[in-house]
Amino acid sequence: MSLKRPRSLKWSLVLRIALLQCAMLTLIIVGILGAMLATGLIPHDYEDGTMDVLADAVTRDAGGKLVITETPDMAKLRSNVPDLWFIIRDKQGQRLEEGRVPAIFQPFVGLLDTISDARIDHAIGQAAPPEGKIRWTDTAAGNVQIFSGTKGGLSLLRLLGQAPQFFLQGILPLAGLMALATLVATPWVVRGALSGLGHAAAEAERIDIDQRGVQLPLKDVPKEVTPLVKAVNAALARLDKGYERHKRFLTDAAHELRTPVAILNTRLASLPATPERARLLQDAARLSTLTDQLLDLQRLDRQTTAFEKV
Template identity: 45%
Template sequence: MSKRCSYSLRKRLFWRLLAVQSVVLILVMIVLISVGKISEFRSTEGTIEILRQAVFRQPTGELSLRETEDLRQLRKDAPDLWYAVRDMQGHVLTEGRIPEEYATIGNTLDHVGQAKFGLNLGDHDRPAALMKWVATDWGQVQFLTGTDGPNSSTFILLKLSLVLAKIVIPIVAVMALGALIATPLVVRRSLVGIDQAALQADTIDIDQRGGRLSETDTPEEIAPLVHAVNRALGRLDEGYERQERFLTDAAHELRTPIAILNTRIGSLPHSSIKTDLLEDAARLAVLTEQMLDLQRLKQGKVQFTKVDLGQLARKVIIEMAPLAFAAGYTVQFDVDGAGEIEGDPLALQRALMNILQNAINHGGRKGIISLTAGCHWIEVNDEGPGIPTDMRDRIFEPFFKRHHDGRGAGLGLNLVRDILRMHGGEVTIDNRSPGAVCRLSFPPDKTAGVHTPPRLATA
């Protein structure tokens, strides 16, 4: 499916508004032309041209008209033809009923080369007329008429061009300037609600559910989209809640059969198969507890109390040592320098167990796994191949596994990182010859812990 490029609503509205305004303006001009309200398209110019070609001066000096074909056709097409032709010597030639407004003009316009009368829009009291002085072979001649006559196509095109240049283009330019200024303001004010909804959408997160987009100041045209998004968010919230309930219930239900499985495996005679089964059962138990820890931390069910790092380490090593021995490791333990911190005992125990489980899984099944503790830190060291450089930044990502065919779900180290963040500390893994070392560091100030659940990733 091809991806459609985004576009600017302001630009699209501007050009479409300008196009509509231009079309409306042109239609108005056409209507005005059709009803004869725009003078540039009245054909009195054609009548004057026919009269100019027909007029001549008699030997006595009087003005007269030849009976040309165009003049005969004009009289046929315009039975109410009227005109007045005069020269500078005072000779006058008239025909038809001249309106009273123009009958007495005489020589009052001798110094005006051309004039138009009665051409204002809405002017119904005075008939339209055109007066024009034209140069001929025998001097200047004044033509005055209000009768429409035929115009050539070239003349019409010229007049159209003049109307476009004098009326349409300036009006369109003014409308474009107005639209250019008004459109961004209108769009900005109309989309204030959309901007607010966008900011709210950025705050919606899987660990902060229940958020909805505001419908305040949302245009009616956009409101259905906001409603649909809010309904979709509601369905997602319901789906996540059902998923979390399922994971929690499944983890609780798995505890009993895993305990029974461990008991039955323990009763088997010692062999390599028993060792493998014990490791598999341990991994299954760890995964089950990780699922429960995720749900507990996400729900904010944590209790900060005084935690002795030495006692915590002893409890974890006692529980995990049999699994390490069965996998072929030697275990060293030094927590004499351990101190106290403020934290959640269950979460810290799970974090340390995950670190030891990671060392057992990736330590090469040989050598020593050592656990040491200081005033505000705990370290777990193995003698395995270490951590590849290109994986050090990714091993804490959720569901990341160093080997595609490796065991586990890839939640252990991600959960450790979230637990340490919840306590205001950090977890680091680095190579140390031989093997790798994982360090859990806690803030020296016991009040530095953040007593809020971390933002956890879920499947």
């Protein structure tokens, strides 16, 4: 059974911060676009609204003829613009018309071969949007020329349809730069934030049975880790108390045993010389030696000077 490698706190924080930054950046940009739509900073009378809907709807039938597919946006455009008109033509001369071209735009119908892109209005200096536009654009039917009015509005669904491209071209590069900055800066920040924990770990490595009363430092330890360090310090304190009780018991036992063992030796020495007496004296001598060794351990623990080689 193999143990899993411990997770790195530093790189876990780096990854989560990078993902959070990407999510926040996306929400901020989407929120800004929504606010601009709601406040009118992105105008609802977007001048290419009609052309965008027509470009999405134009296609070809089985015979290669230009036709208009009744998409939801196309149905909405017809509902919102009762006097809808347009001319769609390709480079092979196929032509698709609907509605009545206003008289002001009639002169341009015969000039479509000579016009690439145009914004047409009935007055000089008229503010956007113009009343009519001519534009070549790529569609499902190929590259076609569209001549139409501009009464169609900005389609929110079309705007949302551009979101993936907007994400790839706009948000993703910014998120990548932010993630790169996070990868560089966050490890340095985390290393500084956890420096106090490193000092505590170094102190823990120096704990030994001969060094009691040691406590891990709490200076510069993060607040989230402080309870753990305090719990370790409390455990060390309990171990120290238990060790002191154990030592005190052995010392007291050694002192208490000296007198009974001495009395036992005296009484055994006064007995007549027999093999049984000799064996009892040997056993009593071992008890006396054990008592002396316990007392020697107590003296060694109290030794303040370090041992030197002789």
